[in-house]
Amino acid sequence: xxxxxxxxxxxxxxxxxxxxxxxPARPIRLVVPxxxxxxxxxxxxxxxxxxxxEFGQPIIVESRAGAGGxxxxxQVAASAPDGTTLVVGTxxxxxxxxxxxxxxxxDPMRDLAPVMLIANVPNLxxxxxxxxxxxxxGLIAAARARPGSIHFGSAGIGASTHLAGELFKLMAQVDIxxxxxxxSVPALTDLQGGQIQLMFENMPGALELVRAxxxxxxxxxxxxxxxxxxxxxxxxxxxVPGYAVVSWFAVFAPGQTPAPVIQRLNQxxxxxxxxxxxRQRILELGAEPADGxxxxxxxxxxxxxxxxxxxxxxxxxxxx
Numbered sequence: 325x326x327x328x329x330x331x332x333x334x335x336x337x338x339x340x341x342x343x344x345x346x347x348p349a350r351p352i353r354l355v356v357p358x359x360x361x362x363x364x365x366x367x368x369x370x371x372x373x374x375x376x377x378e379f380g381q382p383i384i385v386e387s388r389a390g391a392g393g394x395x396x397x398x399q400v401a402a403s404a405p406d407g408t409t410l411v412v413g414t415x416x417x418x419x420x421x422x423x424x425x426x427x428x429x430x431d432p433m434r435d436l437a438p439v440m441l442i443a444n445v446p447n448l449x450x451x452x453x454x455x456x457x458x459x460x461x462g463l464i465a466a467a468r469a470r471p472g473s474i475h476f477g478s479a480g481i482g483a484s485t486h487l488a489g490e491l492f493k494l495m496a497q498v499d500i501x502x503x504x505x506x507x508s509v510p511a512l513t514d515l516q517g518g519q520i521q522l523m524f525e526n527m528p529g530a531l532e533l534v535r536a537x538x539x540x541x542x543x544x545x546x547x548x549x550x551x552x553x554x555x556x557x558x559x560x561x562x563x564v565p566g567y568a569v570v571s572w573f574a575v576f577a578p579g580q581t582p583a584p585v586i587q588r589l590n591q592x593x594x595x596x597x598x599x600x601x602x603r604q605r606i607l608e609l610g611a612e613p614a615d616g617x618x619x620x621x622x623x624x625x626x627x628x629x630x631x632x633x634x635x636x637x638x639x640x641x642x643x644x
Contacts (some may be wrong), residue, residue, distance in 0.1 A: 345584035347407045352383045354575075355411040357396025358479055359389045359507025363526040363611075367443055367573050370605060371568045371596060378592040389506055392643075394429065395419035397576075401430035405581040407589055410439065413576045417520075419628035420482040423539030423636040424643040432629075435579040437586055438621035440593045443611040445571040446546035447488045448530040449559060450523050450539040452515055454606035460543050460562035463522070467498035476522040477511035481643055484571040485511075487632055488524035488545050490639045498562050503544045515539065526571055527552065527610030545569040572614075574621050586618055 354372060356365045368385045375383035388396030397417040401407035418432045430436070451457045457466055467474050480484035481504045493500055502544070503520050505511040508529050514520050516538050524545060531553060534541040543559040544550045547568040559567045574616060577586060596602055597615045606613045635641075 345407075345582065345588055347379060347381070347585065347588060348353065349381065349382055350386075350408055352379060352407070353403075353409045353568060354383050354385050355396045355400050355409070356385055356387050357389060357393035357414075357417055358387070359509050360387045361529075362479065363445060363528045363571075363609075364412050364414060364573060366528055366609065367556055367606070367611075370602060371442070371575075372603060373597060374596045376590070378595050380550070390453065392424075392482045392504075393420065394421050394425070397432075397436070400576070401435035401578055403578050405437075405578040405585075407577060407581060407585040408587070409578065411436075411576050412442075415487070415571060415628055415632065416480065416485065417485040418574075418576070418625055420487060420632045420636060421643075422629065423633040424482045424641060425436040426643075427469060429594040432625065435578050436576040437581045438618045438625065439575040439577050439586055439589045440597075440618065441574045441614040441616055441621045442593065442597060443573045443606055443614055445526050445528065445573065445611040446544045446550050447485060447524045447542055447571060448527045448553075448556070448610070449492075449542040450515065450530050450533070450534060451521060451523055451542060452516060452518055453537070453540050455521055455540075457521075457542070458540060460559055460564065463542060464496050464498055464563060467496075467500050471499035474498075474522055475503050475520045476500050476524065477515060477520040478523070479501045479508045479511065480504050480506065482636075482639070484569065485524050485526065487635060487641075488569040489522075490641060491569060491635055492559065492564065492567065494635070495567050511544050512539075524569070526597055531610045550610055551607055551612065553609055565609075572624065573611075574624075590618055607608060 372383040393416045400411035476489045533539040543562045603613045
């Protein structure tokens, strides 16, 4: 454990680095390890839109979906550590996959270098309007009346949209059945079509559908109400005291990326995140803009790994 903690904290030496290092003069690949159209993809394209002004070269967003985000993340972990191949990391492939999978193609603590947290995102508990469920208490009542009849979709096993449902299942003491997808978009499609009944979807992907009347929003999973939808209660307020889940989105580089390169990437991303237009767009999506030094992201990743590892063991979740 000591070795892992030390490796994840390598960027902490950035403050003593002589200067930030310029990146090679070629486009930056920003890998999204999920299907296009989801929250990860939306945030990546927002960074790409403003990236050229900060880095002097284009940022190309590439979707590499598969295995709950592990496939695309593994590609970045194995890439040249020169700052031109990055991944938008989320709790699934960074913090929960090690507890779920018997064999991992990378070690998140060793093979990925934290660059910067970019957004915190509450999940939104949503149902098909035809379900007749209009509240968290109504959801609990329906689940208890018909154990195993309510199916909730997610972006994949171990994704925050999956574990948010598993935590709800444990804390509300209900029997709901998980249905994994290869991303949020196909799951949301099936939810609207009635093939599944429930999702704990990232707010940017669900809020517009709620506002359009295509889904019903029951509650947000964050500890406090979301800025973008203050009228929607939290799950804790609505009937499950103590419940709280917040997804996070962050940029990681290959693990052996030199500290000065990490510093240069962090500086550029912080300037992008400071732009009023970027912050406003993230708020409109239902997310909360974030930034900070690489070592803060490293600490978050360690904390989340420990937290969700406990939930996975208690719920007896496997990758199969």
